Amino acid sequence: MNINNFHVELPQTVGDGTEFFLQTTPPSSVACAAHVHKAVELLYVKNGSYTVLLDGVEHEIETGDLVLFCSNAIHHVFTKNLPENEYYVIKISPAFFLQFSTQEGTEYVMRFAINRKENKNIWKREELEGTPLLSALQSLIAEHEEQKYASQVAIKLKIMELLVEILRSDSPTGEKIPHNQTTTLIYNTMVYVRNHYTEDMDERELAKSLGMSYSYFSRSFKRVTGMSFKQYLNRTRVNQAEKLLCRDNASVSEVATKCGYNSISYFINVYKNITGKTPYQSLRQTKSRTP
Numbered sequence: 001m002n003i004n005n006f007h008v009e010l011p012q013t014v015g016d017g018t019e020f021f022l023q024t025t026p027p028s029s030v031a032c033a034a035h036v037h038k039a040v041e042l043l044y045v046k047n048g049s050y051t052v053l054l055d056g057v058e059h060e061i062e063t064g065d066l067v068l069f070c071s072n073a074i075h076h077v078f079t080k081n082l083p084e085n086e087y088y089v090i091k092i093s094p095a096f097f098l099q100f101s102t103q104e105g106t107e108y109v110m111r112f113a114i115n116r117k118e119n120k121n122i123w124k125r126e127e128l129e130g131t132p133l134l135s136a137l138q139s140l141i142a143e144h145e146e147q148k149y150a151s152q153v154a155i156k157l158k159i160m161e162l163l164v165e166i167l168r169s170d171s172p173t174g175e176k177i178p179h180n181q182t183t184t185l186i187y188n189t190m191v192y193v194r195n196h197y198t199e200d201m202d203e204r205e206l207a208k209s210l211g212m213s214y215s216y217f218s219r220s221f222k223r224v225t226g227m228s229f230k231q232y233l234n235r236t237r238v239n240q241a242e243k244l245l246c247r248d249n250a251s252v253s254e255v256a257t258k259c260g261y262n263s264i265s266y267f268i269n270v271y272k273n274i275t276g277k278t279p280y281q282s283l284r285q286t287k288s289r290t291p
Helices: 094-100 103-113 132-146 151-169 181-196 203-209 214-225 229-247 252-258 264-275 279-289
Strands: 019-024 030-035 040-047 049-054 057-062 066-069 075-079 086-092
Touching: 030 229, 040 057, 049 066, 086 151, 103 151, 103 181, 132 151, 181 214, 181 229, 203 214, 203 229, 214 229, 229 252, 229 264, 229 279, 252 264, 252 279, 264 279
Parallel strands: none
Antiparallel strands: 019 086, 030 075, 040 066, 040 086, 049 057, 049 075
């Protein structure tokens, strides 16, 4: 592989760490190695064909497809064998979402904070055709390419419009997340878990610290996130574990310890239940795709 064939244009920022850029990648290569970050990321394929691994699930995407990586979702991107491969990247920092951080806006932040089964993460080209979502995306790209006066401000507004269209495009099948203080407290708990996932956590103590009964906290957490507190904690730890396995060349036992598991066998079982493969299979899969 010739590393010189990779090209990432200078990202355009909108003042808070949010970036927009075009990445060009050669065929049959790693376009984006396994990683996880707090930013929300959108990938729109301009040309080419890619394999995307999102939280352990493999997807095939092509020209005109859109992918949403929620915050802290581990993802890898590999090019297939087409000669031209380009995609736009919209990386939206947590600071961008602060404008939604009021009690009434927590529902909107939650859409991008966690992958829920009822929410879409991939839109195929045929699904996007004729939709306001595609119009918002095309308008954003045009603003970026034309670089008119005050383009930085315009791009920020158009990213906001794009996020609104994603929110409106959803048709949740589950219970609607309520606009109330409980939702905000659950979101803050999620942030705490992401920052302290290596530590022992007692769900009852967390509920007490929030001024909730254990049963009310458990019901509320599942209603807001779509999973139990234990499931969310394990998913957070497994995401970090997959990153370590794919990037840091660590052993399975080292990864288990670093991610808060005292038992290797328990870690392996949890990892397999969430990703559908063992940690050892993840290591082999990554090595087989690495040039």
